[in-house]
Amino acid sequence: MAVEDRDWYREDPPRAVRPAPVVVLVSIVAVLLAVFALHFVGGGGQPNDPEHQSHHDRSFQILPGLEIPISRAPLYAKNDPWQAYLADEQTCPHGEDASAPLAAQAQTMVCLIDFARAQRGLSALQISPLLSTSARLKGEEIERCRVFAHAPCGGDAHDVADQAGYVGAWGENLYIADGRFGAPRVALDGWLNSPAHRANLFDPEWRVHSLYVVKLSSFPGFHDPTLWVSEFGDR
Numbered sequence: 611m612a613v614e615d616r617d618w619y620r621e622d623p624p625r626a627v628r629p630a631p632v633v634v635l636v637s638i639v640a641v642l643l644a645v646f647a648l649h650f651v652g653g654g655g656q657p658n659d660p661e662h663q664s665h666h667d668r669s670f671q672i673l674p675g676l677e678i679p680i681s682r683a684p685l686y687a688k689n690d691p692w693q694a695y696l697a698d699e700q701t702c703p704h705g706e707d708a709s710a711p712l713a714a715q716a717q718t719m720v721c722l723i724d725f726a727r728a729q730r731g732l733s734a735l736q737i738s739p740l741l742s743t744s745a746r747l748k749g750e751e752i753e754r755c756r757v758f759a760h761a762p763c764g765g766d767a768h769d770v771a772d773q774a775g776y777v778g779a780w781g782e783n784l785y786i787a788d789g790r791f792g793a794p795r796v797a798l799d800g801w802l803n804s805p806a807h808r809a810n811l812f813d814p815e816w817r818v819h820s821l822y823v824v825k826l827s828s829f830p831g832f833h834d835p836t837l838w839v840s841e842f843g844d845r
Contacts, residue, residue, distance in 0.1 A: 792836025
């Protein structure tokens with residue numbers, strides 16, 4: 611980025627006085643900071659929905675795809691009370707790998723959910739093809755309407771289950787986060803630390819479940835987000 615030369619002072623005969631190098635440098639930095647401030651990435655989440663908070667690293671976005679890191683937040687809360695419910699790498703491999711193929715991440719999440727439920731003496735859940743369709747429809751609605759909510763396009767949250775032909779008791783957990791915070795183990799930890807989501811995970815009524823995970827190209831308030839939809843049923 612260049613700074614246009616200016617005549618700061620003029621005598622007779624006219625003589626251009628160029629700004630000192632320090633002044634030029636300060637001016638460039640000020641302009642860059644102004645640009646950075648318009649592209650600040652990080653913080654936030656869903657401020658009006660405490661059940662759907664998520665964490666971000668903080669950075670300045672200069673241009674799309676070009677950022678300067680500011681701070682790197684921890685993946686888990688200090689003294690996280692639910693760490694014992696998170697399977698280790700040997701039990702559920704690649705739990706913190708947000709770059710793994712999505713099909714592999716979904717399998718890891720199934721492993722993580724079954725492990726967490728087992729800590730409460732609950733049985734593993736079977737995958738339901740109908741709930742798989744329902745979870746996909748919900749993820750597509752969120753992406754299409756660009757609203758992170760259980761009824762992102764209006765109507766009722768349960769509409770996707772009806773469209774899929776699922777009949778029975780039904781529950782749903784949602785999660786969205788940037789970059790490495792979208793990894794399966796980190797997403798599950800977010801659900802475990804949320805009372806409503808945790809109640810869904812540990813409901814003894816459930817017999818089946820399914821997952822949908824997608825990398826969103828863009829989403830309001832997020833950068834490089836991963837979206838998770840987890841659905842549960844009793845039949």
